[in-house]
Amino acid sequence: MPHFRLETNVPQNKIPSDFSQRLCGVISKSLGKPINYCVATVVGGVNMSWGGSTEPAAQATLMSIGALGVSENKKHSKVLFEMVSKELNIPPDRMYISFLNQPTCDVGYNGSTFHEIFG
Secondary structure, X not given: OOEEEEEEOOOHXXXXXXXXXXXXXXXXXXXXXXXXXXXXXXXXOOOOOEOOEOOOOEEEEEEEOOOOOHHHHHHHHHHHHHHHHHHHOOOHHHEEEEEEEOOHHHOEEOOEEHHHHHO
């Protein structure tokens, strides 16, 4: 159910081919969610400007059912910024992460919703 979507102006061919798989491991561990529900999407080569500059930058969204909040988001932010900065050479001050804590009824899965699955 957790989904991390990263959009960046870093060219797709400069993004390691296993980056999304490793992101799944990071979000699984940080959120405490089973990895088989985790999704990471990395979109490179986006026409993006940050502050009028086309130097490497990114925007991201982390959606989850629970495991998000004031203190939790600080932890998630730390590990995600560290990984993105290290792997893609994007300075931490050139990326935003939006956190979306979705109710179970607003996330579909396997022809139903997590509200139906979890009750």
